[in-house]
Amino acid sequence: MPYVNIKITKENVTSEQKAQLIEGVTSLLQKVLNKNPSTTFVIIDEVEIDNWGIAGEQVTIRRKKEK
Known part of the structure; x- marks a missing residue:
């Protein structure tokens, strides 16, 4: 029973993008393992x-310095 925890910064990630991550990780675990x-x-x-x-x-702070 794989459990994968993806941590991302909260910056306008869409529901569709999250669905792609979930599907992609699930597919990868099926194919590889x-x-x-x-x-x-x-x-x-x-x-x-x-x-x-x-x-x-x-x-x-890092992003403010980059500007």
Whole structure:
């Protein structure tokens, strides 16, 4: 029973894009590991960019510096 947790920043990801991620991950597990899609769980967590850090900085701050 595979369980996959995808964490992405919360930035206008559409329902259709999320559906594609779920379908793609499920299909990949079936093809590569022969896992049953009916028992494969895919969870998508959207994280605010203030709560996501890279190299010791919030994504919010890093993006402001890039501009």
